[in-house]
Amino acid sequence: MQPQRRSNPDPPNALRGEIEEQLKKLFATLPFSVPIYLFTRDGENDVLNRAARETLRSFRNLSKKIDFKEFNLDHPFAAQWNVDRSPTILFDPERYSIRYLGVPYGEEGRTLLGAILIIGLRSANLGEQSVKVLNQIDSPREMKVFVSPTCPYCPEQALVALKAVVEKPELLSLQMIDIQCNPDLAEQYSAFSVPQTYANEVLIAQGALPEELFMLSLLKMEQQNVFIPESDAAEVRTDVVIVGGGPAGLVAGIYTVRSGLSTAVIEKGPLGGQVAITPIVENYPGFTRVPGKTLVDITVSHALEYVQIFQGEEVTELVPGDPIQVITNRRKFLTRAVILATGANYRRLDVPGESRLTGRGVSYCATCDGPLFKGKKVLVVGGGNSALTEALHLYNIGVKVTIVHRRDRFRAQEHLTRTAFANEIPVLWNTEVKEIKGQERVREVVLYNNKTGESFTAATDGIFIAIGYTPSVDLAVKTGIQLTADGFIQRDAHHRTNIRGIYSAGDVEGGYKQIITAMGQGAEAAISVFEDLMHPYWKDETSRQTSGAPS
Ligand code: NAP
Numbered sequence: 003m004q005p006q007r008r009s010n011p012d013p014p015n016a017l018r019g020e021i022e023e024q025l026k027k028l029f030a031t032l033p034f035s036v037p038i039y040l041f042t043r044d045g046e047n048d049v050l051n052r053a054a055r056e057t058l059r060s061f062r063n064l065s066k067k068i069d070f071k072e073f074n075l076d077h078p079f080a081a082q083w084n085v086d087r088s089p090t091i092l093f094d095p096e097r098y099s100i101r102y103l104g105v106p107y108g109e110e111g112r113t114l115l116g117a118i119l120i121i122g123l124r125s126a127n128l129g130e131q132s133v134k135v136l137n138q139i140d141s142p143r144e145m146k147v148f149v150s151p152t153c154p155y156c157p158e159q160a161l162v163a164l165k166a167v168v169e170k171p172e173l174l175s176l177q178m179i180d181i182q183c184n185p186d187l188a189e190q191y192s193a194f195s196v197p198q199t200y201a202n203e204v205l206i207a208q209g210a211l212p213e214e215l216f217m218l219s220l221l222k223m224e225q226q227n228v229f230i231p232e233s234d235a236a237e238v239r240t241d242v243v244i245v246g247g248g249p250a251g252l253v254a255g256i257y258t259v260r261s262g263l264s265t266a267v268i269e270k271g272p273l274g275g276q277v278a279i280t281p282i283v284e285n286y287p288g289f290t291r292v293p294g295k296t297l298v299d300i301t302v303s304h305a306l307e308y309v310q311i312f313q314g315e316e317v318t319e320l321v322p323g324d325p326i327q328v329i330t331n332r333r334k335f336l337t338r339a340v341i342l343a344t345g346a347n348y349r350r351l352d353v354p355g356e357s358r359l360t361g362r363g364v365s366y367c368a369t370c371d372g373p374l375f376k377g378k379k380v381l382v383v384g385g386g387n388s389a390l391t392e393a394l395h396l397y398n399i400g401v402k403v404t405i406v407h408r409r410d411r412f413r414a415q416e417h418l419t420r421t422a423f424a425n426e427i428p429v430l431w432n433t434e435v436k437e438i439k440g441q442e443r444v445r446e447v448v449l450y451n452n453k454t455g456e457s458f459t460a461a462t463d464g465i466f467i468a469i470g471y472t473p474s475v476d477l478a479v480k481t482g483i484q485l486t487a488d489g490f491i492q493r494d495a496h497h498r499t500n501i502r503g504i505y506s507a508g509d510v511e512g513g514y515k516q517i518i519t520a521m522g523q524g525a526e527a528a529i530s531v532f533e534d535l536m537h538p539y540w541k542d543e544t545s546r547q548t549s550g551a552p553s
Contacts, residue, residue, distance in 0.1 A: 104180025248275025250508025363444025
């Protein structure tokens with residue numbers, strides 16, 4: 003199964019059966035009706051107009067609370083509310099300035115559902131800290147969030163922005179812009195990576211920011227990377243805290259709770275880690291071919307049967323002791339054990355132009371940003387499983403891909419290598435990227451052939467970097483946890499680190515970095531925690547030492 007393609011959206015007839023019943027029940031609880039107005043012009047984006055119409059009609063059929071109306075762009079309301087694009091969706095325009103340019107389809111279905119619920123409740127339900135920050139804004143901010151239906155990060159960012167408007171409608175407005183329906187706006191803003199947020203035409207967030215950081219960026223009109231809360235929020239007592247909501251963390255949570263340990267999973271960003279942005283997974287048993295995001299959704303809903311997940315919350319400090327204190331940007335957890343499943347981040351090339359042009363043609367996520375490059379030329383850098391998976395995904399959605407690899411052979415699985423060769427994806431062997439060039443966006447890349455010593459320039463619209471990952475160990479280092487020579491968390495066979503009560507699991511430990519091995523490590527770490535809490539090994543060691551027993 004391929005990820006959904008946007009050029010020919012199928013009519014949305016997926017709202018069926020059980021989901022339909024659940025949505026009906028959910029919408030019936032909304033205290034307020036949700037006016038949704040769709041504006042279209044016949045002859046302009048007809049396929050998209052039809053998809054938007056059918057999506058919204060299918061929601062309207064579920065509840066009288068959804069007050070859906072359709073207008074032509076010639077209608078006086080279009081002029082009244084400055085609507086000039088087809089399709090455009092306005093949400094409760096008498097009360098809020100919130101609009102969606104495009105079709106809330108694919109991942110963006112979550113944005114539509116979230117918007118209906120938030121507007122139907124007329125409550126943003128923001129954290130205390132976010133409200134404090136928003137209350138300091140004293141002049142208008144017109145937000146534009148660029149999103150794409152293939153981007154799993156986008157709905158969260160769009161909904162955080164939407165919540166800000168619902169909290170402060172007198173000063174804030176929002177346009178959610180689907181870049182696939184509005185490529186001209188994506189070009190105009192050079193938004194070649196999503197999500198991307200502008201306020202009053204200033205870029206304030208690239209990528210998805212947690213709620214408080216987003217609000218702070220909106221206040222300061224500049225992207226903020228650290229949020230320092232004004233006060234400690236509530237205290238939560240639990241047996242286990244798992245830091246990280248990727249495969250290792252989610253599976254660890256299932257195991258600890260099933261062992262009878264109360265557990266909190268804390269994840270600062272989207273759930274699922276790297277898997278969420280893997281286009282297609284072909285080696286997870288039980289699924290011959292499954293989009294990474296689907297696998298994440300299934301795992302998350304399984305985990306939620308057991309464990310509480312604190313998403314959008316960032317652990318800023320760990321204080322070892324008994325209990326261990328886990329301090330986040332929202333509250334303090336007091337816990338008996340911690341499992342660090344913080345995963346890994348993209349490795350960067352560290353060449354001139356890379357940082358400056360990130361989101362302007364430099365990308366680390368083909369699933370998110372690939373559709374923007376349909377019909378265009380891109381380079382994929384790397385020779386491992388990630389690079390070949392990304393190159394094949396881009397090729398399959400109609401992007402003209404060339405792989406750039408610094409050696410003369412791939413290190414990817416044979417199956418991926420064979421598929422790339424069978425599709426005749428061009429490869430520049432023995433080639434290194436030296437510089438990425440362009441003013442507003444990537445235009446060309448300076449390459450170097452390390453066999454011939456020759457440098458040359460290649461014109462390109464984008465460059466996808468897939469050269470591996472570096473472990474996310476900042477928190478571990480700050481806490482005094484020992485690392486291996488390669489920079490991963492040093493742990494014993496029971497996943498114990500050098501600090502009592504703190505364990506690790508998944509990619510942050512190094513190893514094979516497969517979904518299935520990360521999950522296995524999560525299960526192992528959870529079982530270790532359980533066994534150690536039931537039979538504390540350190541007490542045995544103390545009694546052995548005091549009784550003179552050999553250790
Ligand atoms: P990887 O296996 O470490 O491969 C990284 C690739 O990037 C290598 O080809 C490497 O070149 C190249 N590279 C590294 N640094 C570079 C630099 N500075 N400039 C240019 N090229 C550079 O990383 P990955 O492909 O991201 O995979 C990470 C892990 O996830 C692996 O364990 C992989 O098996 C796993 N994974 C599995 C699947 C799957 O099972 N389907 C899919 C994706 C990832 P050299 O070859 O010269 O070292």
